[in-house]
Amino acid sequence: MALPARRPSARRRTVPAHPPLHADAAARAPAPSRRSTAVIAFDAVEKRYDVGAIGLDQASFSVQRGEFVFLVGSTGSGKSTIMRLLIKELEPSGGSITVAGRELTEITRRRVPYYRRNLGVVFQDFKLLPNRTVYDNVAYALQVTGGSRKDIRAKVPDILRLTGLSTKLHNYPDQLSGGEQQRVAIARAFVNHPPLLLADEPTGNLDPETSIGIMQLLYRINKTGTTVLVATHDHRMVDKMRRRVIELSRGRIVRDEATGAYARDETTREFAARLRNDPPVAPETMAVEAGRMTQRSIAARADEAARAGDADSARDARIARRAAREAEAEAEATEATRS
Numbered sequence: 001m002a003l004p005a006r007r008p009s010a011r012r013r014t015v016p017a018h019p020p021l022h023a024d025a026a027a028r029a030p031a032p033s034r035r036s037t038a039v040i041a042f043d044a045v046e047k048r049y050d051v052g053a054i055g056l057d058q059a060s061f062s063v064q065r066g067e068f069v070f071l072v073g074s075t076g077s078g079k080s081t082i083m084r085l086l087i088k089e090l091e092p093s094g095g096s097i098t099v100a101g102r103e104l105t106e107i108t109r110r111r112v113p114y115y116r117r118n119l120g121v122v123f124q125d126f127k128l129l130p131n132r133t134v135y136d137n138v139a140y141a142l143q144v145t146g147g148s149r150k151d152i153r154a155k156v157p158d159i160l161r162l163t164g165l166s167t168k169l170h171n172y173p174d175q176l177s178g179g180e181q182q183r184v185a186i187a188r189a190f191v192n193h194p195p196l197l198l199a200d201e202p203t204g205n206l207d208p209e210t211s212i213g214i215m216q217l218l219y220r221i222n223k224t225g226t227t228v229l230v231a232t233h234d235h236r237m238v239d240k241m242r243r244r245v246i247e248l249s250r251g252r253i254v255r256d257e258a259t260g261a262y263a264r265d266e267t268t269r270e271f272a273a274r275l276r277n278d279p280p281v282a283p284e285t286m287a288v289e290a291g292r293m294t295q296r297s298i299a300a301r302a303d304e305a306a307r308a309g310d311a312d313s314a315r316d317a318r319i320a321r322r323a324a325r326e327a328e329a330e331a332e333a334t335e336a337t338r339s
């Protein structure tokens with residue numbers, strides 16, 4: 001696609017918040033069930049591959065609108081299977097999957113493309129069109145969903161600004177860094193402002209500093225109201241983000257917790273700053289060092305931070321204290337079993 005003649009508008013436009021997700025309005029599938037208000041609901045989902053491998057084993061979870069959720073777990077635990085079921089690249093062997101209350105098995109093959117218009121999907125390997133520029137890669141996502149030229153001219157510069165790519169419009173993918181390529185992939189996934197964004201290992205090929213930028217971008221997108229589901233191996237990032245975590249093991253959900261939900265809304269600038277500064281005592285560090293750290297010193301740290309009015313430090317210390325208590329209890333229980 002040719003670049004529009006006029007230069008992208010310098011006007012700043014905020015990303016619109018989302019209307020409720022309509023999973024497949026155009027697909028004219030049966031009316032949504034009223035039993036769930038969740039954006040995503042997995043109910044006892046089974047996925048068995050042809051060769052007998054278990055992709056998912058009785059997996060049940062739901063995600064509400066506006067949530068930011070991490071899927072974690074070791075290799076082969078079922079994260080990608082969840083993503084592929086959600087984009088209807090795979091069909092479940094049992095159970096029920098609903099997106100915005102609509103049962104996915106009721107969406108016929110023919111209607112799948114319409115359903116997918118409600119999803120933004122980002123992969124580890126970017127999947128950019130190599131012979132198209134940054135601008136055209138993003139514009140293409142609008143073209144295939146019937147976007148008008150006017151629409152494209154209005155939306156593409158906006159999304160490239162949001163993703164920090166305004167100066168790279170004319171570059172081809174092989175003229176970009178890995179982080180920039182992933183930004184293009186995110187821009188492409190988000191240009192239609194889908195209510196649900198799925199990212200499968202979005203930082204898998206990136207260095208830690210670049211990964212922070214990508215997570216910051218996903219966080220910014222989430223702040224516009226988009227529900228974000230990220231499958232990742234990046235535990236460090238997950239711990240730093242302190243968002244909801246669903247952990248899988250051999251296709252089963254073994255943990256689902258809202259780790260460290262924020263007490264207040266952060267700006268993306270504050271969020272990035274916090275990611276770059278290690279918390280005084282990170283939960284992960286605490287788990288490792290629990291044996292060496294006395295509860296008294298942690299409590300003192302919490303009191304000190306609270307007195308100094310540093311809410312973040314106080315909160316980190318509180319989390320650390322709780323982790324220490326749990327780790328000590330666990331250590332005592334292990335010792336008791338051994339003796």
Ligand SMILES: Nc1ncnc2c1ncn2[C@@H]1O[C@H](COP(=O)(O)OP(=O)(O)OP(=O)(O)O)[C@@H](O)[C@H]1O
Pocket residue numbers: 049050051053054055073074075076077078079080081082
């Ligand atoms: N196409 C397939 N055919 C057969 N088995 C498969 C297929 N895809 C996945 N599996 C199996 O299903 C299980 C779950 O795989 P899945 O790709 O969902 O795991 P994952 O958690 O995403 O792993 P990774 O972190 O390595 O990407 C694994 O045992 C895997 O070998």
